[in-house]
Structures are given as structure tokens and as C-alpha cells.
Amino acid sequence: MNLDKVINVAKKEWDDLYSGKTPLILIGAATCGKSAGAIKIMKIISKETKERNIECNIMEVGCIGLCYAEPLICIKKANKPLIFYGNITPEKAIELVNSYLENDEPLPEYALGTIGEKTLKGIPKLYETPVLEHQVRRVLNNCGIINPTEINHYFANNGYQGLIKALKQKPEDIIDEVKESGIRGRGGAGFPTWRKWQFCRDAKANEKYLVCNADEGDPGAFMNRSLLEGDPHSLIEGMVISAYAIGANTGYIYCRAEYPLALERLALAIEQAEKLNLLGDNILGSGFDFKIKVKEGAGAFVCGEETALIASIEGERGMPRPRPPFPAVSGLWGKPTIINNVETLVSISRIFQNDAKWFTQYGSDKSKGTKTFALVGQIKRTGLIEVPLGTTLETIIYKIGGGVFEDKEFKAVQTGGPSGGCVPKELLNIPVDYDSLAEVGTIMGSGGLVVMDENTCMVDVARYFIDFAQKESCGKCVPCRLGNKQMFEILDDITKGKGKEQDIDMLEKIGKSVKATSLCGLGQTSPNPVLTTIRYFRDEYEAHINKECPAKVCKGLISFKIDPDKCTGCHICFKVCPTGAIIGNAKENHLIIQEKCIQCGVCYESCPDKFSAINVFSGRS
Amino acid sequence: MEKEIESVFSNFKGKSQELIQLLQKVQEDFGYLSDEAILNVAKFISVPKSKVYSVATFYAQFRFSPIGKKHIMLCRGTACHVKGAPRILDEIENQLKITNGETSEDGEYSLESVACIGACSLAPCIMINNEVQANLTPDKIKKLFSKK
Numbered sequence: 001m002n003l004d005k006v007i008n009v010a011k012k013e014w015d016d017l018y019s020g021k022t023p024l025i026l027i028g029a030a031t032c033g034k035s036a037g038a039i040k041i042m043k044i045i046s047k048e049t050k051e052r053n054i055e056c057n058i059m060e061v062g063c064i065g066l067c068y069a070e071p072l073i074c075i076k077k078a079n080k081p082l083i084f085y086g087n088i089t090p091e092k093a094i095e096l097v098n099s100y101l102e103n104d105e106p107l108p109e110y111a112l113g114t115i116g117e118k119t120l121k122g123i124p125k126l127y128e129t130p131v132l133e134h135q136v137r138r139v140l141n142n143c144g145i146i147n148p149t150e151i152n153h154y155f156a157n158n159g160y161q162g163l164i165k166a167l168k169q170k171p172e173d174i175i176d177e178v179k180e181s182g183i184r185g186r187g188g189a190g191f192p193t194w195r196k197w198q199f200c201r202d203a204k205a206n207e208k209y210l211v212c213n214a215d216e217g218d219p220g221a222f223m224n225r226s227l228l229e230g231d232p233h234s235l236i237e238g239m240v241i242s243a244y245a246i247g248a249n250t251g252y253i254y255c256r257a258e259y260p261l262a263l264e265r266l267a268l269a270i271e272q273a274e275k276l277n278l279l280g281d282n283i284l285g286s287g288f289d290f291k292i293k294v295k296e297g298a299g300a301f302v303c304g305e306e307t308a309l310i311a312s313i314e315g316e317r318g319m320p321r322p323r324p325p326f327p328a329v330s331g332l333w334g335k336p337t338i339i340n341n342v343e344t345l346v347s348i349s350r351i352f353q354n355d356a357k358w359f360t361q362y363g364s365d366k367s368k369g370t371k372t373f374a375l376v377g378q379i380k381r382t383g384l385i386e387v388p389l390g391t392t393l394e395t396i397i398y399k400i401g402g403g404v405f406e407d408k409e410f411k412a413v414q415t416g417g418p419s420g421g422c423v424p425k426e427l428l429n430i431p432v433d434y435d436s437l438a439e440v441g442t443i444m445g446s447g448g449l450v451v452m453d454e455n456t457c458m459v460d461v462a463r464y465f466i467d468f469a470q471k472e473s474c475g476k477c478v479p480c481r482l483g484n485k486q487m488f489e490i491l492d493d494i495t496k497g498k499g500k501e502q503d504i505d506m507l508e509k510i511g512k513s514v515k516a517t518s519l520c521g522l523g524q525t526s527p528n529p530v531l532t533t534i535r536y537f538r539d540e541y542e543a544h545i546n547k548e549c550p551a552k553v554c555k556g557l558i559s560f561k562i563d564p565d566k567c568t569g570c571h572i573c574f575k576v577c578p579t580g581a582i583i584g585n586a587k588e589n590h591l592i593i594q595e596k597c598i599q600c601g602v603c604y605e606s607c608p609d610k611f612s613a614i615n616v617f618s619g620r621s
Numbered sequence: 622m623e624k625e626i627e628s629v630f631s632n633f634k635g636k637s638q639e640l641i642q643l644l645q646k647v648q649e650d651f652g653y654l655s656d657e658a659i660l661n662v663a664k665f666i667s668v669p670k671s672k673v674y675s676v677a678t679f680y681a682q683f684r685f686s687p688i689g690k691k692h693i694m695l696c697r698g699t700a701c702h703v704k705g706a707p708r709i710l711d712e713i714e715n716q717l718k719i720t721n722g723e724t725s726e727d728g729e730y731s732l733e734s735v736a737c738i739g740a741c742s743l744a745p746c747i748m749i750n751n752e753v754q755a756n757l758t759p760d761k762i763k764k765l766f767s768k769k
Contacts, residue, residue, distance in 0.1 A: 032740050035753035067742030219737035220699030257645070257682055258694075258738055260751060298641055298680035301736060315640035317679040374741055376700035382742035414699060448741075450699045464702050468736070474679075578715070600711060605759055 003164075003276060003284065007155045014156030018076060023056040023101055026074040026082075028144055030063035030229040031261055032222075036070035041093050045073070048097040056101065062230020064144025065384035066131065069112060075100060081116030084126055130402065131381055134395050136362055136370050139346050140386045143230035148265050151272040154233040160278060162352030166241045167286040174245040175201060178348065180356035182368035187213060187304070187341030188419065188445045189521070190367070190434035193348075196338060199328035200246040203336035208248040211332065211339045212239055213309060214255040214262070217301040218417030219468065221448035223372040224342040226384050228255065228262035231346070232269035236292065238345030240283065241352055243290045246338050251290060252313055256297040266294055301418070301472035305520040306331075306339045308474065319474045320520035341446065343372060364390030367433035371444070377414075377451035378405040387432070394428040397451060409454035411551075412536070416445025418465045418472075419525030421532030422458065441532045443525065457553035458537040459544050462530045463491040469526035480523030483514035487530055496556040497620065499545040508534055548618045555599040559617050564589045566613035573603035573614065594620070625650070626661050637666045644677055653684040681735070689724045689731035693749050698737030700744040705758075709745050710734065712759040716766040730766075 017024055025045060029038045042058060049056050066072060069086025075096070076082045083106055085096065092110055099105040106120055113126030126132055146153035154160070166174055179194035200208060212235065216224040228235065239251050255263055270292050273279040281289045295313055303309045303318040310332050312318040331337025340348075347369060351359045363369045367389040373396065376382050380402035387396060393413060397403070404410045412422040415432075421442030423430070430436045437444050452461065470484040487510050490503050511527030511534075518524045534541060543550050549557035562573075562582075569587040581597040584590030592603070607614045629646050633639050643666070647658050654677055663670040677683045695710055714720050717730050724731035740746050743755030754765065 031753065032742055035740055035743055035746070035755045070742075216739065217736065219697065219702075220741050221737070222739040222741055225739045258735065296642070296645055298645065299682040299736070300680050312641065313638075315636075315638040315642075315676070317676055319679075376741040376744060377703050384742075417699065448699065450703060450741075452703055456703050461703070464699070468697075472736075601708065602759075 003160075006152075006276065007160075010152035010155035013152055017057060017059075018082075019078070021078045023054075023078075024076040025056055025058045026061045026076075026144070027058065028062070028064055028070060028072040029060040030226055031259075032063060032067055032226075033070050033072065034261075038071040040090065041071050041073065041088050044090050044093045045097060048094055049101060052097070052102055054097070054101050059147050060149075061145060062143045062148050063226040063384055065137075065140060065226070065386075066112065066381075067383045068381040072112075075106075077101075077104075079118070080106075081114035081118045081120060083114050083120065083123060084112040085110050086112045130399050131383070132400075134391065134399050135386055136388050137386045138350055138362075138370050139227070139234075139343060139372055140230075140384065142234065143226060143384075146231065148230050148232055149268055151233060151269070151276070154231070158353045159233055160237055162349045163237050163240050163278065164284065166244060166352045167284055167288065171201060171245045171247065174241065174352075177356045178245070178351065181351050181359040182356075182363070182366075183344065183347055183351065183359065184367065184434060185341060186343035186347065186371065186446065188416065188443060190444060193340065193344055196328055196340075197242065197246050199326065200248075200336045200338045203329050205336050207250070207335045208246055209332045209335055209337040210239060210243045210246065210248040210251040211309065211313065211337060212251065212253045212342060212345055213304065213306075213339055214253050214259075214342045215297045215303055215309070216256060216259075216342075216446065217304045218419075218446055218448050220376060220414070220417055220450045221374045221446055223374050223384060223447045225259050225262050227342055227346055227372075228259065229265055232262075232265045233273065234346045234349050235266075235342055236269055236273050236279065238347070238349035239292060240279065240290055241348050242338065242340060242345060244286075244288050246336075248338070249289050249291070251292045252332075253292060253294045254297055254303070254309055254313060255294060257299065263294065263296065270294070300474075301468070302474045302520070302522050305522060308520065309339060310337065317474070319476045320522075322519060343446070362388035364431060364433045366435055371432070371447060373432075373447040373449045375401050375449050375451070377449075378408065378453040378456070379403070379451040380405055389433045390431040392429050392431055393423060396432065396449065397428065401451065404451065404453050410451070411454055411456055412452045412458065412461075412533075414450040414452065414461070414529070415448070416443040416525075416528070417448050418468050419443055419521065419528060420445045420448075421528040422452070422461065422536065423532070424536040427536075441535060442528060455551055455553070457495075457549055457551035458533045458540045459491065459495055459549075460551075460553050462533045463488065463495050465529035466491055466526070469522065473522060473526075477517075477519035477523065479514045479517040480519065480526065483510050483518075484523070484526055486510055487514075487527065491530070494541065494544045495549075495554040497544075497547050497554075498556075499541075501545060503545065504534060504538065504541050543618075547620060550618055552616045552618050557618065557620060558599055559594060559620055560592055560597060560599065560601070560604055561615055561617060562590050562592055563613045563615060566611050568611055568613075570608065570611065572606050572608065576602050576606045578602065623661070626658060630661075630665050633665070635666050637668055640666060640668075640673065640676055641680070644673075644683060648683060653687050655685075684733075687724065687728070688733075689729050691730050691749055693730060693732045693747055694738060695721070695732065695734040695747045696738045696740070696745065697734045698739075698741055698744070700741035701737075701746060704744040706745045708759055709747065709757050709762060712762040713747070713766065716762060
């Protein structure tokens with residue numbers, strides 16, 4: 001049939017592209033790559049190769065996940081492995097054109113590693129380097145390798161094979177396969193995907209809906225964005241399979257408006273899939289109809305909650321409602337609705353491209369498969385990573401991430417965004433899976449991992465998250481609306497040096513009640529950052545109440561002082577101080593009048609490195 | 622305005638479930654939601670104006686006053702926060718003499734803090750008219766805005 005022809009052409013195109021004589025240059029041009037300057041690099045390479053009459057194919061790809069090394073390019077020449085080059089500057093780009101494209105010198109000093117069977121002297125294999133050695137890329141396998149705007153590239157990499165296979169099976173068999181894979185929802189709570197589907201399959205209704213939650217509201221997370229930008233067809237394939245299993249004919253992708261590139265790529269991918277009858281009526285002759293519509297989220301964290309998301313799609317205020325009835329029974333416009341996260345649905349396409357057993361090769365007992373994480377914060381190698389569930393936090397932070405930025409002391413890692421908690425150093429050996437994280441008071445969440453170092457104040461972090469939660473609370477139920485606000489006020493006081501001894505107990509008390517009595521997931525989890533920081537960093541709270549901020553972050557609890565032995569009277573700080581708190585004549589020692597100082601830190605930053613005469617101290621004295 | 626707004630409506634059916642997309646489209650074309658635009662939307666989908674306001678004010682995306690030529694979105698995500706976003710905010714406010722949520726008098730700049738722009742590995746960052754400025758320091762902010 002027609003599609004077979006398309007796929008064969010696609011495979012040939014792919015082989016020609018990757019193994020042909022013409023050199024291929026890949027440029028990581030997802031949002032992060034672009035921000036780091038990828039487009040500029042691409043223009044330079046394109047100009048340089050044209051000027052020298054070097055024939056080559058230049059291709060924009062998604063994110064390979066090595067964010068710390070952006071901008072990133074890869075070069076594939078005939079009979080050579082694919083070489084990854086990181087931190088490319090315009091000068092390095094020109095040098096590479098000169099020496100590798102024009103001549104045959106691959107410049108190992110700029111290379112991160114190679115992918116492919118062959119090896120090159122002086123360049124390690126990328127999957128043997130620390131950053132990738134512990135990773136297993138299954139969900140992300142196409143990201144950064146294929147051109148996300150070409151459906152043919154997806155076809156050439158096993159794309160839509162899962163759908164073709166699934167459409168030949170009965171919906172019940174698909175649910176069984178998903179059950180066998182053991183996959184649990186990748187959006188946060190970790191509910192078994194098959195069970196949710198089964199509820200919906202069993203519900204009797206003339207219309208059912210499938211919704212993909214691509215709102216990714218967690219600050220500090222960008223896994224879904226990278227997937228949508230780098231491999232949008234994987235999501236579409238997963239959605240069609242899951243819609244077929246539950247019996248839905250309409251699907252929605254609820255994607256945040258802050259992701260313009262992801263929205264653009266999705267729209268294009270849907271159009272391409274429709275043209276080839278991978279979406280639409282009677283998909284591939286199976287008799288199954290399915291359409292996908294994209295809805296832009298309007299910026300409300302609470303819409304990560306299923307029932308609030310449904311209200312938002314209906315054009316209402318995104319407020320949750322009590323459950324039951326669960327959306328799988330009564331959801332969008334009162335019809336049975338399944339809401340799955342982007343990563344869950346992409347994993348579904350992988351399960352069917354392979355099989356359930358393949359999926360269970362990795363993972364721990366109750367948490368199967370691999371999981372993507374956004375590894376960010378005070379870490380050397382930030383990035384988008386994918387590891388088998390059950391990998392320890394230590395491996396992720398020290399091996400993959402290379403340890404704490406500037407070799408500072410590790411303090412905590414925050415998982416699960418505003419719904420999660422902070423895990424201290426002593427617990428770094430716990431495996432990352434749904435149950436182990438729950439045991440220590442946090443959650444897996446959608447996969448944000450924010451590393452914090454000795455200069456991060458845990459009380460300030462707790463205040464930050466509660467501030468977020470109280471602003472995002474929809475206001476419908478009292479515990480969340482008032483409880484989060486109350487916790488915020490207490491924490492705000494503590495960070496300003498107005499804390500009272502009973503505050504810590506009060507925070508715990510309010511936190512526990514908010515968790516126990518809130519209507520939806522937002523309130524049921526929002527106290528986690530406060531409760532875990534109290535549990536593991538109580539001493540920092542106590543220090544704040546005693547008017548000290550050990551991390552020297554909270555403005556009301558620190559002081560800046562000028563070291564008279566180092567100050568040369570260069571007068572810079574004097575000029576920048578917004579309150580006129582610094583006194584002293586040029587070429588003489590300067591002094592900060594503490595009563596006038598607002599601890600803005602401008603003087604500290606302006607003091608030239610060669611003097612470093614201004615120091616920060618904990619406490620206001 | 623009437624005519625322009627009608628052209629916005631031409632792609633919609635006038636159902637109440639289209640409300641959020643309608644507002645998004647109006648904001649995209651006009652930069653913000655004026656009282657007049659809200660009234661027109663309400664008439665178009667046959668709901669009270671109060672209903673349109675109740676939805677519009679719920680979502681962080683919607684604005685009710687014009688934005689500057691250069692709209693700055695400051696990321697307040699966790700990664701940006703631990704990497705110094707509060708100082709970046711201070712410095713932008715200091716340089717542009719506007720506070721979070723305001724537009725400068727000459728209409729050149731507006732400043733808004735957003736939950737997360739998803740470029741966490743480049744923290745702290747801001748977005749100016751859809752272009753991300755990465756790995757910021759107060760010094761870089763000074764250079765970025767001091768030409769003003």
C-alpha cells in the first residue's frame with residue numbers, strides 16, 4: 001500500500017543523508033540551542049561552506065540534551081562516525097569548516113564524542129563519556145538526531161510502526177500490553193496508565209476524549225518542551241494508539257502558550273500526519289477515526305490538575321471539581337476522558353514500536369522503564385537526561401551532572417517542582433522511582449531536578465514555592481486558598497527576620513492540614529517544599545528565627561561590610577549605592593552605614609575582583 | 622476597532638467554549654484586552670461581560686493594558702530563582718525605572734514576570750519579544766538596557 005512506499009522512500013532518504021557522500025551537519029536548534037546562539041552558528045557555517053564550494057547538508061535538529069554544551073553541532077562525513085562538538089563559537093565553527101570539512105582533521109580538542117560503529121583517534125564514544133554512560137535514551141532517542149519538521153525522518157527511525165501494529169490488534173489487547181509494560185503516568189502521581197484506560201474503555205458513552213497534557217507548568221522543567229520541539233510525531237503516534245485503545249475519536253493537546261516553537265512544530269506534524277491518513281477518518285483503513293486539536297494553555301499552574309484542565313478546554317476558569325466522578329468516567333463535556341502526559345504518550349509509541357517486555361528491561365520493581373529529567377540549577381552539566389527508573393540521585397547529580405557548579409558544597413536537590421520536596425545530601429543514595437521518592441516526602445513529578453548548593457537558603461526556597469502556590473491557587477477551596485497564603489506570610493516574616501519561635505510548629509500544622517483537606521492536587525502537594533525543608537533543614541529555620549541566614553541570602557538577615565585592609569578607595573561602590581549608605585573619600589577607606597543599607601548587594605557586585613573588599617555576613621550587626 | 626475585531630471573529634463560530642482562544646487571538650492582534658474588546662467578545666459568544674472578565678482575569682496570560690514595544694518576560698522558575706533571578710529583576714527595575722507589571726512611560730518597555738519559560742539550563746534568563754537572553758548577570762542587564 002501507499003504508506004509502505006512512503007516509508008521505503010523515507011528510509012532511503014535517511015540512509016543517503018546519514019551515510020551518503022555529502023557531509024551532514026546537525027545543529028541543535030530547540031529553544032535552548034537557539035538562545036545559546038545556534039542560528040548564528042548555522043549562518044556562519046552555511047556562508048563559509050558556500051564560499052569554499054564545500055557541498056554539505058545542514059539540518060536543524062531538536063535538543064540532544066547536552067544543554068551545558070550549547071550551541072552544539074554534529075558532523076557526519078562518509079565512512080566516519082557522527083562527531084559531536086560542543087560550546088561552538090563563531091571562531092570554532094570557522095575552524096571546523098577549515099579543518100574537518102575542507103580537509104580531514106576532526107579537531108578532537110573541540111569534540112565531545114562520537115556516535116556510530118567506527119571510532120576516531122582522540123575522541124571518546126559519546127555513550128562512554130560520563131554524561132551519557134548512565135543514560136538510556138528511549139523516549140528521547142530521536143531528539144537531536146532527526147529533523148523534527150520531516151515526517152520521513154521519523155518514518156526512517158521506526159516511526160508509526162507502533163501504530164501500524166496496534167491498529168491490527170483489539171483495543172483490549174492494547175490495554176493488556178500496556179498493563180504488561182507496567183508503565184505509570186509520567187506526569188507526576190504515577191497512576192498505572194492501563195488502569196486509567198480500562199476505566200475509560202469500560203465507560204459507556206457515545207463520545208470519548210483523549211487529552212494530552214502538555215502544559216508543563218512546573219517551573220524548572222522542560223522535558224515536554226524538548227520532546228515536542230524535537231520529536232513531535234512520537235506524541236501523535238502515541239495519541240492515536242491510546243485513543244484507539246480507549247475508543248476516543250477526538251483528542252486535544254493542551255500546550256502552554258509560552259512554547260511558541262513547540263506549538264509550531266506540533267501544528268506542522270499534525271498536518272503531515274493528516275495528509276498520510278495517520279490521523280483523520282478511517283486511519284490506514286482500520287475503520288478508526290481520530291482527530292487532534294491543539295489548545296493553547298493560558299498560563300495557570302492549576303490546569304495541571306485534570307479537572308481544572310478540562311474546565312479550561314471548555315473555555316471556563318481553570319478550577320478543579322471534586323472527584324469522583326473521575327474524568328475517565330465523566331470528563332470533558334461530561335464524557336469519559338483520558339488525560340495523559342506527553343512523556344507517557346511518547347512512551348506508549350515506543351512500547352508498540354517494540355513491545356512490553358522491551359519496556360521492562362529497565363526500571364525497578366514497581367517503576368518500569370526510563371524517565372526523562374531536566375537537570376538544572378547549581379550543577380556543572382545541566383541538561384535533559386533520560387535514565388532507567390531506580391537510578392540513584394547520586395549517579396544523576398555526580399556522574400551525569402558532573403557535580404555541583406564551581407565545586408561548591410551540595411545542599412539539596414528539589415524534585416517534583418512546587419508539589420515536590422527537597423532531598424538532602426544524606427539521602428542521595430535513594431533510587432529515583434515513584435515509591436522511594438514518596439517515602440522521603442517528595443514526589444517524582446514530571447521530572448524537574450533542581451540542584452541547590454551551599455549558597456541556597458532553604459527557607460528562601462520554601463518561601464519561593466509557597467509564594468508560587470498561593471499565587472496559583474485557584475481560590476475554590478479554603479485550605480488551599482487561605483492555608484498557602486498563611487504559610488507564605490509566616491515564611492515571609494521568617495526570611496525578613498521577624499520570625500517567632502512557634503512559627504516552625506505552626507507551619508507544620510498548617511502544612512499538614514492543607515495537604516489533608518485540599519480539593520485538588522495543587523493544595524494536596526503544595527506544602528511539600530515547606531514540610532521537607534523543615535524535616536531536613538530545621539536548623540536553618542531555627543537560625544532564621546535567631547536572626548541569622550547561614551546561606552547569606554535573605555536580605556533582612558545579612559550585612560555587607562567593607563574590609564579596610566582590602567579597600568583602596570576606588571569609589572565605585574560609593575557611586576553605585578542607591579541609598580547613599582557608603583561613605584568615604586576617593587583613595588581612602590570606605591564604610592557602609594548599616595542603618596542606611598538595604599542589602600541590595602549592588603556594592604558587593606560592583607567591587608572589582610582584584611580588590612574583593614566587600615564581604616557578606618550572616619546576621620544584622 | 623469594531624471592524625478589526627470582526628475580522629478576528631471570522632475564524633470562530635461564536636460558541637462559549639471558544640472564549641479562551643478568542644481572548645488569545647484578540648490579545649495577539651491588539652496587544653492587550655481593552656474593555657471594548659471584552660464587550661465585543663461577550664456579545665459575539667452571547668455571554669455577559671462579567672463572564673468574559675471572570676475567565677480573562679483567571680489566567681496569567683491576559684493583560685488589560687497595552688505592553689511596550691519591547692516586552693520583557695522575566696523567568697521566575699526554580700532554576701532561575703536559585704541562580705539569582707531576584708537580583709536580575711531588581712536590576713531591570715533599576716535600569717528601566719519600572720516595576721514588575723508596568724510599562725515605561727514612553728511605551729518602549731514593559732516588564733512581566735512569568736512562572737517559567739522552560740530554558741532552565743540557561744538560567745537565569747529573560748525573554749524579550751520571544752527571544753531568550755540567557756545566563757544573565759546584573760552586569761549583562763546593565764549592558765542590555767543601558768543604551769536607553
